Amino acid sequence: MPGSRFHRARVRRAERAAxxxxxxGINLVPLIDVLTSIVFFSxxxxxxxxxxxxxxxxxxxxxxxxxxxxxxxxxxxxLALLLAVRVQAxxxxxxxxxxxxxxxxxxxxxxxxxxxLQALMRDIHRQYPQNNDVLxxxxxxxxxxxxxxxxxxxxxxxxxNVALGTRARVGVPGALTAAGGA
Numbered sequence: 685m686p687g688s689r690f691h692r693a694r695v696r697r698a699e700r701a702a703x704x705x706x707x708x709g710i711n712l713v714p715l716i717d718v719l720t721s722i723v724f725f726s727x728x729x730x731x732x733x734x735x736x737x738x739x740x741x742x743x744x745x746x747x748x749x750x751x752x753x754x755x756x757x758x759x760x761x762x763l764a765l766l767l768a769v770r771v772q773a774x775x776x777x778x779x780x781x782x783x784x785x786x787x788x789x790x791x792x793x794x795x796x797x798x799x800x801l802q803a804l805m806r807d808i809h810r811q812y813p814q815n816n817d818v819l820x821x822x823x824x825x826x827x828x829x830x831x832x833x834x835x836x837x838x839x840x841x842x843x844x845n846v847a848l849g850t851r852a853r854v855g856v857p858g859a860l861t862a863a864g865g866a
Contacts, residue, residue, distance in 0.1 A: 765780050765781055765782045765808075765812045765815040765817075766780060766781040766819075767779070767780040767781075767808065767815060767817065767818045767819065768780070768818070768819045768820075768821055768849075769801070769805075769818060769819070769820050769821070769834060769838070770821045770822075770823070771793075771820060771821065771822040771823065771826050771830060771831060771834050772823045772825075772826065773793075773823060773825045773826055774791065774792065774793070775789055775790060775791045775792065775793075776789070776790045776793065776797065776801055776834065777789050777790075778790070778801070778804055778805070778808075780808060780812075782808075782811070782812060788804060790804075793830050793833070798833055798834070798837050801834065801837050801841075802837040802838075802840055802841050805818070805837070805838060805841035805843065806841045806842065809841060809842055809843065816843060816844050816845045817843070817845045817847065818838055818843045818845070818846055818847070819847045819849050820834060820835065820838070820846060820847065820848050820849065821849045821850070822834075822848075831848075835848070
């Protein structure tokens with residue numbers, strides 16, 4: 685009987701060694717299948733989300749030219765109108781260089797004011813059909829949603845070349861003198 689006892693202990697040790705080595709007897713194929721399915725459906729869902737986003741074709745702001753360059757330019761390439769829409773937190777300001785200069789203020793950023801902006805921009809585009817450029821200058825405190833609404837209305841007003849510009853940030857005057865005096 686001592687031989688049989690020795691044999692059983694040896695078999696138990698071999699079973700324990702086999703279970704402690706490697707992956708421990710866990711089948712990894714179902715886990716990999718589930719993870720692959722999750723990745724696939726995540727990618728499909730993400731692509732559907734991207735298709736719903738709105739995109740805009742934005743152009744660079746107009747380039748400043750000198751008098752010599754204007755004289756040398758061909759008439760069909762000359763910019764007939766400099767048109768800008770300044771967006772502030774509580775109003776929009778439409779300015780253009782035609783007819784000795786034009787400036788119209790639209791108070792508010794609601795739906796009615798955006799409709800007014802769109803109608804005004806259509807009128808300007810009818811008056812100057814060769815002009816397709818407009819520059820949008822948002823203030824620092826304007827929300828991103830308001831800027832997107834203005835860009836959408838300009839697109840609906842048939843302006844294909846919309847440039848989103850920036851203006852120089854104005855520093856707080858008291859901060860500079862207080863920092864310099866301390």
